[in-house]
Amino acid sequence: MLSASMLVIGDELLSGYVTDLNSPWFADRCRANGVPLDRVVVVPDDRDAIAEALHAELARARPRVIVTSGGIGSTPDDITYEAVAAALGCDVVEDPTLAATMERIRARTAEAGFATDEVFVDHLLRMARVPAGSRLLGHEGGWTPAVAVDVDGGVDAPDGGGATVVVLPGVPGGFRTLLSEAVEPVLLAGRNPVPHVRELTHALSESLLNATFVALGERFPGVRLGSYPGSPMIVRLTGSEADVEDAAAFVRGELDRLEADPAAERLRRARRGS
Numbered sequence: 001m002l003s004a005s006m007l008v009i010g011d012e013l014l015s016g017y018v019t020d021l022n023s024p025w026f027a028d029r030c031r032a033n034g035v036p037l038d039r040v041v042v043v044p045d046d047r048d049a050i051a052e053a054l055h056a057e058l059a060r061a062r063p064r065v066i067v068t069s070g071g072i073g074s075t076p077d078d079i080t081y082e083a084v085a086a087a088l089g090c091d092v093v094e095d096p097t098l099a100a101t102m103e104r105i106r107a108r109t110a111e112a113g114f115a116t117d118e119v120f121v122d123h124l125l126r127m128a129r130v131p132a133g134s135r136l137l138g139h140e141g142g143w144t145p146a147v148a149v150d151v152d153g154g155v156d157a158p159d160g161g162g163a164t165v166v167v168l169p170g171v172p173g174g175f176r177t178l179l180s181e182a183v184e185p186v187l188l189a190g191r192n193p194v195p196h197v198r199e200l201t202h203a204l205s206e207s208l209l210n211a212t213f214v215a216l217g218e219r220f221p222g223v224r225l226g227s228y229p230g231s232p233m234i235v236r237l238t239g240s241e242a243d244v245e246d247a248a249a250f251v252r253g254e255l256d257r258l259e260a261d262p263a264a265e266r267l268r269r270a271r272r273g274s
Contacts, residue, residue: 002065002155002191004035005057008042009050009070009080010170021172022069029184034192035065045071050083054165063155064163065187067179070170072147074123080167081147085131088149088165097136098128098145130167137166137182144169146178148187155187195224196241198248201232202255204264205271209235212254220247 006026012018023040030037038060043049050071057066071080085092102124110116130147137146146168148154153162166183168175206229213225222243226236235251237244258264 002035002063002188003061004030004037004188005039005060005064005066006037006041007050007053007057007066007068008040008170009045009068010042011044011077013042013070014044020069022168022170022175025172025176026067026069026179029179029188032194033184033188033190034194035188045077045079047079047083047086050080051087054084054087058151058163062152062161062163063157065155065183066163066165067183068165068167069175072127072167072169074126076123078126081126081130084149084165084167088131088151090132090149092129093132094125094128095130095134095136098130099125102128134167137178137186144174144178146182148183155191195238196244198237198244200235200237200248200251200255202235202259203232203268204255204258205267206233208258208264209254212251212258215254216247216251219250223247 004026006023008020008023010018013020020042027037027040039057041053041057043053050068054066054068057064068080068084071078071083082092102121106116106121106124109120131149134147134149137148146166149165149167151163151165153159154164155162164187166187168178168183206227209227213227216223216225220239220243223237223239226234226238228234228236235255237247237251239247
Protein backbone atom coordinates (compact mmCIF):
# COMPACT_ATOMS: atom_id res chain seq x y z
CA MET A 1 0.00 0.00 0.00
CA LEU A 2 1.36 3.37 -1.04
CA SER A 3 1.18 6.03 1.68
CA ALA A 4 1.69 9.79 1.54
CA SER A 5 3.01 12.66 3.60
CA MET A 6 3.11 16.41 3.03
CA LEU A 7 5.44 19.19 4.14
CA VAL A 8 3.93 22.67 3.89
CA ILE A 9 6.75 25.20 3.97
CA GLY A 10 6.61 28.91 4.73
CA ASP A 11 7.03 31.46 7.51
CA GLU A 12 3.91 33.24 6.23
CA LEU A 13 1.80 30.20 7.13
CA LEU A 14 3.09 29.94 10.68
CA SER A 15 2.71 33.67 11.24
CA GLY A 16 -0.93 33.61 10.16
CA TYR A 17 -0.56 35.88 7.14
CA VAL A 18 -1.48 33.09 4.70
CA THR A 19 -3.90 30.18 5.02
CA ASP A 20 -2.76 26.82 3.73
CA LEU A 21 -5.04 25.80 0.85
CA ASN A 22 -2.81 23.09 -0.59
CA SER A 23 -2.97 20.36 2.05
CA PRO A 24 -6.80 20.01 1.82
CA TRP A 25 -6.45 19.67 -1.94
CA PHE A 26 -3.73 17.05 -1.59
CA ALA A 27 -5.79 15.18 1.02
CA ASP A 28 -8.75 15.09 -1.38
CA ARG A 29 -6.64 13.67 -4.22
CA CYS A 30 -5.06 11.10 -1.92
CA ARG A 31 -8.49 9.96 -0.73
CA ALA A 32 -9.79 9.74 -4.29
CA ASN A 33 -6.92 7.41 -5.14
CA GLY A 34 -7.06 5.30 -1.99
CA VAL A 35 -3.72 6.60 -0.71
CA PRO A 36 -3.59 7.16 3.07
CA LEU A 37 -2.26 10.61 3.95
CA ASP A 38 -0.42 10.01 7.22
CA ARG A 39 0.95 13.44 8.05
CA VAL A 40 0.71 17.10 7.07
CA VAL A 41 3.55 19.05 8.70
CA VAL A 42 3.92 22.83 8.51
CA VAL A 43 7.50 24.09 8.86
CA PRO A 44 9.22 27.48 8.51
CA ASP A 45 11.63 28.55 5.78
CA ASP A 46 14.51 26.98 7.64
CA ARG A 47 16.91 24.34 6.30
CA ASP A 48 17.17 22.39 9.54
CA ALA A 49 13.40 22.38 10.11
CA ILE A 50 12.73 21.18 6.56
CA ALA A 51 15.40 18.47 6.83
CA GLU A 52 14.11 17.30 10.21
CA ALA A 53 10.54 17.00 8.90
CA LEU A 54 11.64 15.27 5.70
CA HIS A 55 13.75 12.72 7.58
CA ALA A 56 10.79 11.95 9.84
CA GLU A 57 8.52 11.25 6.87
CA LEU A 58 11.15 9.17 5.09
CA ALA A 59 11.34 7.02 8.22
CA ARG A 60 7.66 6.07 7.99
CA ALA A 61 6.28 3.00 6.22
CA ARG A 62 7.08 2.72 2.52
CA PRO A 63 6.43 2.95 -0.39
CA ARG A 64 5.67 6.60 0.23
CA VAL A 65 5.12 9.83 -1.70
CA ILE A 66 6.24 12.94 0.16
CA VAL A 67 4.98 16.19 -1.35
CA THR A 68 6.39 19.57 -0.38
CA SER A 69 4.60 22.86 -0.99
CA GLY A 70 6.29 26.24 -1.10
CA GLY A 71 9.73 27.80 -1.05
CA ILE A 72 10.89 27.31 -4.66
CA GLY A 73 10.86 30.90 -5.93
CA SER A 74 13.76 33.29 -6.57
CA THR A 75 13.88 35.19 -3.27
CA PRO A 76 16.48 34.52 -0.56
CA ASP A 77 13.97 32.76 1.70
CA ASP A 78 13.08 30.24 -1.04
CA ILE A 79 15.32 27.42 0.14
CA THR A 80 13.29 24.26 -0.38
CA TYR A 81 15.43 22.86 -3.21
CA GLU A 82 18.58 23.40 -1.17
CA ALA A 83 17.05 22.01 2.02
CA VAL A 84 15.71 18.88 0.30
CA ALA A 85 19.06 18.27 -1.38
CA ALA A 86 20.90 18.65 1.93
CA ALA A 87 18.46 16.33 3.68
CA LEU A 88 18.97 13.69 0.99
CA GLY A 89 22.73 14.10 1.00
CA CYS A 90 23.03 15.33 -2.58
CA ASP A 91 24.12 18.50 -4.37
CA VAL A 92 21.95 21.04 -6.15
CA VAL A 93 22.51 21.11 -9.90
CA GLU A 94 21.26 23.41 -12.63
CA ASP A 95 18.57 21.76 -14.73
CA PRO A 96 19.01 22.77 -18.39
CA THR A 97 15.29 22.82 -19.15
CA LEU A 98 14.57 25.10 -16.22
CA ALA A 99 17.62 27.23 -16.94
CA ALA A 100 16.38 27.80 -20.50
CA THR A 101 13.02 28.89 -19.12
CA MET A 102 14.73 31.31 -16.72
CA GLU A 103 16.71 32.76 -19.63
CA ARG A 104 13.46 33.45 -21.49
CA ILE A 105 12.13 35.24 -18.42
CA ARG A 106 15.36 37.26 -18.16
CA ALA A 107 15.20 38.23 -21.83
CA ARG A 108 11.57 39.29 -21.56
CA THR A 109 12.39 41.37 -18.49
CA ALA A 110 15.33 43.03 -20.28
CA GLU A 111 13.19 43.78 -23.33
CA ALA A 112 10.75 45.58 -21.07
CA GLY A 113 13.57 47.89 -20.01
CA PHE A 114 14.58 46.50 -16.63
CA ALA A 115 18.20 45.79 -15.71
CA THR A 116 19.08 42.10 -15.55
CA ASP A 117 22.51 42.15 -13.91
CA GLU A 118 24.40 39.27 -12.29
CA VAL A 119 22.42 39.49 -9.05
CA PHE A 120 19.12 39.37 -10.95
CA VAL A 121 20.22 36.36 -13.01
CA ASP A 122 21.71 34.51 -10.03
CA HIS A 123 18.48 34.76 -8.07
CA LEU A 124 16.37 33.85 -11.08
CA LEU A 125 18.45 30.71 -11.57
CA ARG A 126 17.65 29.63 -8.00
CA MET A 127 14.46 28.24 -9.54
CA ALA A 128 16.56 26.06 -11.87
CA ARG A 129 18.91 24.62 -9.22
CA VAL A 130 17.32 21.38 -8.10
CA PRO A 131 18.48 18.34 -6.11
CA ALA A 132 20.81 16.11 -8.13
CA GLY A 133 18.94 13.17 -9.61
CA SER A 134 15.67 15.09 -9.91
CA ARG A 135 13.34 14.57 -12.83
CA LEU A 136 10.79 17.04 -14.10
CA LEU A 137 7.10 16.19 -14.12
CA GLY A 138 5.80 18.78 -16.55
CA HIS A 139 2.30 19.70 -17.63
CA GLU A 140 0.62 21.25 -20.62
CA GLY A 141 0.67 25.02 -20.93
CA GLY A 142 2.87 25.85 -17.96
CA TRP A 143 6.52 26.41 -17.21
CA THR A 144 6.65 25.58 -13.50
CA PRO A 145 7.60 21.93 -13.11
CA ALA A 146 7.03 19.36 -10.43
CA VAL A 147 10.44 18.04 -9.42
CA ALA A 148 10.55 14.44 -8.24
CA VAL A 149 13.49 12.83 -6.46
CA ASP A 150 13.54 9.07 -5.90
CA VAL A 151 14.94 7.70 -2.65
CA ASP A 152 15.98 4.04 -2.50
CA GLY A 153 14.43 3.40 -5.89
CA GLY A 154 11.34 5.54 -5.42
CA VAL A 155 7.75 4.35 -5.16
CA ASP A 156 8.38 1.84 -7.96
CA ALA A 157 11.22 0.05 -6.15
CA PRO A 158 10.64 -3.72 -6.58
CA ASP A 159 10.96 -4.37 -2.85
CA GLY A 160 8.46 -1.64 -1.95
CA GLY A 161 11.05 0.08 0.22
CA GLY A 162 11.44 3.30 -1.74
CA ALA A 163 10.05 6.81 -1.48
CA THR A 164 9.61 9.69 -3.91
CA VAL A 165 9.90 13.30 -2.82
CA VAL A 166 7.95 15.74 -5.00
CA VAL A 167 8.74 19.45 -4.69
CA LEU A 168 5.83 21.70 -5.71
CA PRO A 169 5.18 25.45 -5.62
CA GLY A 170 3.17 27.00 -2.83
CA VAL A 171 0.91 29.16 -5.04
CA PRO A 172 -2.40 27.23 -4.92
CA GLY A 173 -3.18 27.47 -8.64
CA GLY A 174 0.19 26.08 -9.68
CA PHE A 175 0.13 23.47 -6.93
CA ARG A 176 -3.28 22.14 -7.98
CA THR A 177 -2.47 22.07 -11.68
CA LEU A 178 0.80 20.26 -11.19
CA LEU A 179 -0.65 17.83 -8.69
CA SER A 180 -3.59 16.96 -10.94
CA GLU A 181 -1.74 16.82 -14.25
CA ALA A 182 1.79 15.74 -13.37
CA VAL A 183 1.83 14.04 -9.97
CA GLU A 184 -1.50 12.26 -9.53
CA PRO A 185 -1.44 10.28 -12.82
CA VAL A 186 2.18 9.20 -12.33
CA LEU A 187 2.58 8.65 -8.61
CA LEU A 188 -0.88 8.25 -7.01
CA ALA A 189 -3.36 6.78 -9.48
CA GLY A 190 -3.95 3.06 -9.77
CA ARG A 191 -1.61 1.97 -6.98
CA ASN A 192 -4.06 1.27 -4.16
CA PRO A 193 -7.64 0.03 -4.02
CA VAL A 194 -10.05 2.91 -3.42
CA PRO A 195 -12.03 2.37 -0.19
CA HIS A 196 -15.80 2.21 -0.22
CA VAL A 197 -17.54 5.03 1.70
CA ARG A 198 -21.05 5.24 3.15
CA GLU A 199 -22.53 8.19 5.00
CA LEU A 200 -25.54 7.87 7.30
CA THR A 201 -27.39 10.91 8.62
CA HIS A 202 -29.37 11.25 11.83
CA ALA A 203 -30.64 13.81 14.36
CA LEU A 204 -29.56 12.14 17.59
CA SER A 205 -27.12 13.43 20.19
CA GLU A 206 -23.71 12.05 19.31
CA SER A 207 -23.15 10.78 22.85
CA LEU A 208 -26.10 8.40 22.46
CA LEU A 209 -24.14 6.50 19.81
CA ASN A 210 -21.00 5.70 21.76
CA ALA A 211 -22.16 2.19 22.67
CA THR A 212 -23.07 1.61 19.02
CA PHE A 213 -19.64 2.79 17.93
CA VAL A 214 -17.91 0.48 20.40
CA ALA A 215 -19.92 -2.46 19.09
CA LEU A 216 -19.16 -1.37 15.53
CA GLY A 217 -15.43 -1.47 16.21
CA GLU A 218 -15.69 -4.94 17.72
CA ARG A 219 -17.80 -6.38 14.90
CA PHE A 220 -16.13 -4.63 11.98
CA PRO A 221 -12.49 -3.90 12.87
CA GLY A 222 -11.62 -3.22 9.23
CA VAL A 223 -14.12 -0.35 8.95
CA ARG A 224 -12.98 3.16 9.73
CA LEU A 225 -15.50 5.32 11.60
CA GLY A 226 -16.03 9.05 11.54
CA SER A 227 -18.79 10.83 13.46
CA TYR A 228 -19.45 14.50 12.73
CA PRO A 229 -21.83 16.79 14.62
CA GLY A 230 -23.93 19.15 12.56
CA SER A 231 -27.30 19.44 10.93
CA PRO A 232 -27.75 16.70 10.02
CA MET A 233 -25.36 14.60 12.09
CA ILE A 234 -23.20 12.35 9.91
CA VAL A 235 -21.70 8.91 10.47
CA ARG A 236 -19.08 8.06 7.82
CA LEU A 237 -17.89 4.48 7.30
CA THR A 238 -14.87 3.62 5.16
CA GLY A 239 -13.38 0.27 4.16
CA SER A 240 -14.07 -2.65 1.85
CA GLU A 241 -17.48 -2.56 0.19
CA ALA A 242 -18.78 -5.72 1.83
CA ASP A 243 -17.67 -4.72 5.33
CA VAL A 244 -18.90 -1.14 4.96
CA GLU A 245 -22.33 -2.19 3.74
CA ASP A 246 -22.70 -4.69 6.60
CA ALA A 247 -21.52 -2.07 9.07
CA ALA A 248 -23.92 0.51 7.61
CA ALA A 249 -26.83 -1.89 8.03
CA PHE A 250 -25.84 -2.43 11.65
CA VAL A 251 -25.53 1.31 12.39
CA ARG A 252 -28.75 2.11 10.55
CA GLY A 253 -30.58 -0.44 12.66
CA GLU A 254 -29.22 1.08 15.86
CA LEU A 255 -30.12 4.58 14.69
CA ASP A 256 -33.67 3.49 13.92
CA ARG A 257 -33.96 1.81 17.32
CA LEU A 258 -32.78 4.90 19.16
CA GLU A 259 -34.96 7.20 17.05
CA ALA A 260 -38.01 5.11 17.94
CA ASP A 261 -37.37 5.43 21.68
CA PRO A 262 -39.75 8.08 23.16
CA ALA A 263 -36.79 9.40 25.15
CA ALA A 264 -35.21 10.64 21.91
CA GLU A 265 -38.10 13.04 21.29
CA ARG A 266 -38.05 14.22 24.90
CA LEU A 267 -34.34 14.91 24.61
CA ARG A 268 -34.87 16.86 21.37
CA ARG A 269 -37.56 18.99 23.01
CA ALA A 270 -35.28 19.65 25.98
CA ARG A 271 -32.46 20.71 23.66
CA ARG A 272 -34.74 23.04 21.72
CA GLY A 273 -35.93 24.55 25.00
CA SER A 274 -32.39 25.25 26.07
